Amino acid sequence: MTDDQIVVNKMEYDDFSWGTPWRNFEIICEGSSLYVNPGWLAEMSEFFKERCRTENNLVIEYVPYNELLEFFQCIFYCPMRKSLSSNNILIVYRLSKLFKMPTVTARCNIFLKNAVKNFDRNKLVQAARELGDDSNSHTMSLIVDRIANLSDYDLSTMEFSELPGDIVANVFNNHHMKKQKKNKKRGGICSIM
Structure with missing residues (x-):
């Protein structure tokens, strides 16, 4: 490659549709599987702490799949974390409260304080x-x-x-x-x- 060539890669957010040795906890939502890191999730969430320790998978029936995927994309670095925006902030806030994730809720509150004026x-x-x-x-x-x-x-x-x-x-x-x-x-x- 020469100095005058520029390579641009479009960064895609992970869809969590496949497991890895570290992302081996399966969350089933609307018939689709999402694979997450159970250790990290348990450290961040009281809701997941018990479930990740005692189960290999979890069925979530009360959250739409697209919202759960958006939530995971905003809290996990895989390979990069999606930014909070006016389009996803209320989803991330609601699920952070549901899954008892105070650090994510705090991040949402900081975003909301700055965004609510718009x-x-x-x-x-x-x-x-x-x-x-x-x-x-x-x-x-x-x-x-x-x-x-x-x-x-x-x-x-x-x-x-x-x-x-x-x-x-x-x-x-x-x-x-x-x-x-x-x-x-x-x-x-x-x-x-």
Whole structure:
């Protein structure tokens, strides 16, 4: 190869469809097999700790295959770890909670803190629904504030029936307080003139 030749390899994320001496724990989901490293998974997850020690495989029926694959691609380095994105963050967050993986949940929270400002209305509702069980977290506060800052029209057309009541109450309380604060500022400016 000469110096002026450039070789570009497209990096593919692993599909976990084949085992190796280290990835010998089979997870069966929707009739397909995913092979993972049981030691690493057990160290990261209370959920998998017991199952990897006592079983050779595990059937997971309550998670769609494509979501489980996306989750594994985001937590394993095989050969590289897929980045968190707006498209996969809620899947990874939900499964990290389900499988009791606090380090992955923490990574998701860091991503969400930075990304929530760019979420559209629908993504905000999805995020609030996924994080609903953690209503006192800083990340949830950011999501509630972001929803509360939406216009009156956007709020009036949102599907709040999918959200826990305390989150809806927090959104409307924050929205009401912001409107009152804005009205007080307007009143103060008018009285000066």
